[in-house]
Amino acid sequence: MSDKTKLSTESYKGVRDFYPEDLFIQNYIFNTWKEVVEKFGYVEYSASLLESAELYRAKSGEEIVNEQTYTFTDRGDREVTLRPEMTPTVARLVAAKENELAFPLRWYSIPNLFRYEKPQRGRLREHWQLNVDLFGVENRSADTEIITVGYEIMKKFGAKDTDFSIKINNRKIVNALYGKFGLNPENSNKASKVIDKKAKMSPDGFETALEELLNDKTKDFISLLESDEKLLEYIGIENPDVKDLVATIDELLSAGIENIVFDPTLMRGFDYYTGMVFEVFDLSPENNRSLFGGGRYDDLTSLFGEKKIPAVGFGEGDVTMKDFLETHELLPKYKPSTDLYICLLGDEFRSKGNEIAKKLREKGVNVAVDLSQKKLGEQIKIADRQKIPFIICVGENEINSGIYPLKNMLTGVESKIKIEEVSAIIRNHS
Amino acid sequence: MSDKTKLSTESYKGVRDFYPEDLFIQNYIFNTWKEVVEKFGYVEYSASLLESAELYRAKSGEEIVNEQTYTFTDRGDREVTLRPEMTPTVARLVAAKENELAFPLRWYSIPNLFRYEKPQRGRLREHWQLNVDLFGVENRSADTEIITVGYEIMKKFGAKDTDFSIKINNRKIVNALYGKFGLNPENSNKASKVIDKKAKMSPDGFETALEELLNDKTKDFISLLESDEKLLEYIGIENPDVKDLVATIDELLSAGIENIVFDPTLMRGFDYYTGMVFEVFDLSPENNRSLFGGGRYDDLTSLFGEKKIPAVGFGEGDVTMKDFLETHELLPKYKPSTDLYICLLGDEFRSKGNEIAKKLREKGVNVAVDLSQKKLGEQIKIADRQKIPFIICVGENEINSGIYPLKNMLTGVESKIKIEEVSAIIRNHS
Numbered sequence A, B: 001m002s003d004k005t006k007l008s009t010e011s012y013k014g015v016r017d018f019y020p021e022d023l024f025i026q027n028y029i030f031n032t033w034k035e036v037v038e039k040f041g042y043v044e045y046s047a048s049l050l051e052s053a054e055l056y057r058a059k060s061g062e063e064i065v066n067e068q069t070y071t072f073t074d075r076g077d078r079e080v081t082l083r084p085e086m087t088p089t090v091a092r093l094v095a096a097k098e099n100e101l102a103f104p105l106r107w108y109s110i111p112n113l114f115r116y117e118k119p120q121r122g123r124l125r126e127h128w129q130l131n132v133d134l135f136g137v138e139n140r141s142a143d144t145e146i147i148t149v150g151y152e153i154m155k156k157f158g159a160k161d162t163d164f165s166i167k168i169n170n171r172k173i174v175n176a177l178y179g180k181f182g183l184n185p186e187n188s189n190k191a192s193k194v195i196d197k198k199a200k201m202s203p204d205g206f207e208t209a210l211e212e213l214l215n216d217k218t219k220d221f222i223s224l225l226e227s228d229e230k231l232l233e234y235i236g237i238e239n240p241d242v243k244d245l246v247a248t249i250d251e252l253l254s255a256g257i258e259n260i261v262f263d264p265t266l267m268r269g270f271d272y273y274t275g276m277v278f279e280v281f282d283l284s285p286e287n288n289r290s291l292f293g294g295g296r297y298d299d300l301t302s303l304f305g306e307k308k309i310p311a312v313g314f315g316e317g318d319v320t321m322k323d324f325l326e327t328h329e330l331l332p333k334y335k336p337s338t339d340l341y342i343c344l345l346g347d348e349f350r351s352k353g354n355e356i357a358k359k360l361r362e363k364g365v366n367v368a369v370d371l372s373q374k375k376l377g378e379q380i381k382i383a384d385r386q387k388i389p390f391i392i393c394v395g396e397n398e399i400n401s402g403i404y405p406l407k408n409m410l411t412g413v414e415s416k417i418k419i420e421e422v423s424a425i426i427r428n429h430s
Helices: A020-039 A054-060 A062-068 A087-096 A140-156 A171-180 A185-196 A203-225 A228-235 A240-254 A318-327 A347-362 A376-385 A396-401 A419-429 B020-039 B054-060 B062-068 B087-096 B140-156 B171-180 B185-196 B203-226 B228-235 B240-254 B318-327 B347-362 B376-385 B396-401 B419-429
Strands: A050-052 A070-073 A079-082 A105-109 A112-114 A126-135 A164-170 A260-262 A276-282 A290-296 A311-317 A340-344 A367-369 A390-394 A404-408 A414-417 B050-052 B070-073 B079-082 B105-109 B112-114 B126-135 B164-170 B260-262 B276-282 B290-296 B311-317 B340-344 B367-369 B390-394 B404-408 B414-417
Touching (some): A020 A105, A020 A140, A020 A318, A050 A054, A054 A079, A070 B070, A087 A105, A087 A126, A087 A311, A126 A140, A126 A318, A140 A164, A140 A276, A140 A311, A164 A171, A164 A240, A171 A185, A171 A228, A185 A203, A203 A228, A228 A240, A290 A318, A311 A318, A340 A347, A347 A367, A347 A390, A347 A396, A347 A419, A376 A390, A390 A396, A390 A419, A404 A419, A414 A419, B020 B105, B020 B126, B020 B140, B020 B318, B050 B054, B054 B062, B087 B105, B087 B126, B087 B311, B126 B318, B140 B164, B140 B240, B140 B276, B140 B290, B140 B311, B164 B171, B171 B228, B171 B240, B228 B240, B290 B318, B311 B318, B340 B347, B347 B367, B347 B396, B347 B419, B376 B390, B390 B396, B390 B419, B404 B419, B414 B419
Parallel strands (some): A164 A260, A340 A367, A340 A390, B340 B367, B340 B390
Antiparallel strands (some): A050 A079, A070 A079, A105 A126, A112 A126, A126 A311, A276 A290, A290 A311, A390 A404, A404 A414, B105 B126, B112 B126, B126 B311, B164 B276, B290 B311, B390 B404, B404 B414
16 A cells, blocks of 8 residues: 555445535434424433443343344453444333332433444434333323324424324234234244234235144134234223223324324334334335334333333334435425625625624624635635525625625525624524 | 343443433533534534544554554454544545535534543543534634634633633644754654643653753753743744734734633644644633643645645533533533423323313423323422423313413412413413
8 A cells, every 4th residue: 555545535334424414404303303202291311322232132132132233342341232222221221210210201312323234225324213202101191192292293294194104003912812822922922023024925925924823723813913803802892902902092083193003913023012012104105114113111121120110112213214204305405504604805804704793693693704715706605505595795895884785695685784783684584 | 140130220331321410411511512603603514433443543543543442343344443533534524525515614513432441530431522623724714713612612601711721832833843953753743742741740750751852952942831932932923833823812812812821832632733722721720621622633634635625623522511510610400391291180181181281382382291190299299300390280170260270390389370371471481
């Protein structure tokens, strides 16, 4: 290698660089999430992305930790994992202070998560995920609220009810079905894994896979899975879990959430769900896939402490959400945080420019002063390329008269005004 | 190990968990940073914390990368580092688009950074750092602005001019001094390292360390370092770098920044600084140390591309800033994002409670509805322990009369009002 070898400007594989225009979109998504969840009384927490590998082994097993996570040994011989999901972390935090915290607890966070796999569309090695959790409520009022929050996020992004549907299921009902078909826990688990992959299988393949577990009862089993009503009747409409599911759906419907559907095949990957599970699906033909989901996990905190704290929550990824918003043309246009660019007709006017900037900043205007020392035309080009919406010029005439030309870069309209008037015009515009 | 072995609730060593009250402080620091830098026209960018190890080897060397960073090999045989600083990343981003970006470029970011060392007060394994950079301006106007931004951040946090001082130096002046004393580049570098540690050494130790490089010229050298005026005269007041330094200080003084001091012994650690360097110091006796700093690095982008893009910037860590704010009693009191807790006099009023919450949320109030199904007294305790400033009760009487008791939890004042009046009262309070 010669001395002239240059470093690569590429990012590490499977992660993203966020130039201001990219970060604008990410901040839009984050801020929309925050606004909605805070409206429902959720408060923000956070933690480091470095966690003990042990935290994931407990529920996910050795193999998954080694093959699907970034795990390495530190010099103190600790096995460290870059968190692949936030739920074990939040369960750890809640368990650590279970006696100090006042329940019910509404918490949210927007952590970055890591997975050690081949990058593909919508699945990067690093992504961010809104995590919303409600701890300490055993009854369905928490399930209803969590689904409502998910629904309101979609609405806040501008999605119409016809753009997405919310599927709901309950692990307990599925388990009751397994029980009635005589499946032991191990085979129940296998059946769940098969059902989870139903959408990706042919009807024949699905049947064959279930036959290994259910033998001659397979067809009956599938026909129950395919008819919500028959299934609920089969389990028994007086069964408390069936009653609960029906009541949850009724509550959501009467609150105006009409795109909710019971789907007994909805499984969701994680082992830790214990009751209600739900998932939001994009209904557009070209992007017909899962957007996000969650459910009830009442056992997770007991991994850490004596108390079993009921919990329900969901996780929503930024990459998936951005894809959805792009598909449905719901993304906002880039606008920098800077409102005004002050052009200088000579470096001798810089201190005056800084003085004006200082005054305007005190009135809440975000102001950049030109430092390029280039000609006016070049300065205007800089502001234009950076998409700054207003410019003003400072030179001898302006300083002497106290009248400055303020140009709206989007409309091209120029007004001759006093500095005191600038902030009001800019505020009216945005 | 028995089945009953519980997972630890402790975080990984040297990193922090952020419960809502902790994150409130971190968000306060981040939001203050953002507000000030955006006022000056800086726009936000970001990147992944995973970077190629090569990015740091180029400037820092093999040893530092292996011993002071988290570096590991991924399954694609790439050496990955958890970024220990942001400057190489931002230089990479700028170099990658050097032909598309419009300069001068004002950029900021608040990344988390990692160092593989023994945790101690103010130095954790993970911390966050505001990075503010101005690219594309060769002259001192950018130096002045960057220092001004640093100063305004301190003021925005509530610091008085007497709480801190800003030391300034210029690498070029120091290099001119080395040249006049006949030091070659290697010994110049060694001298810088000795001077950088001056504050931690005894006067004798300092002299002895310099004698190895300067022999009988040591005393002359030290006496120049200790008298700003003599040093500048010795280099020559017509020397362009001396003139530049004096002009920079004059510009800052006339803009009202009076706690600026020239300190020829100010070195700053990083090798990549090429001109002006500055550092902000806490002046309180019990916490008398460096708060943050930065300087000019005109060569860094040329590691990646053909162009050499002049740059000046600084980095400011969250842990150090929090220590400063604690010492000076400048931290705000915790206030959750939730404004109002709706207590329910029975679960049968939940749908009415949700209906009221929905109306208030539309008016911008952040509302949590009680789901505990506990007695009123218990519900009030929950709101109180979560420090939610207002509560309201919903029961049969309230629904029938349309008049609700709104209680201010801080003052104890209760008002009987209509729902339509709630948002105005809460807005007036905050």
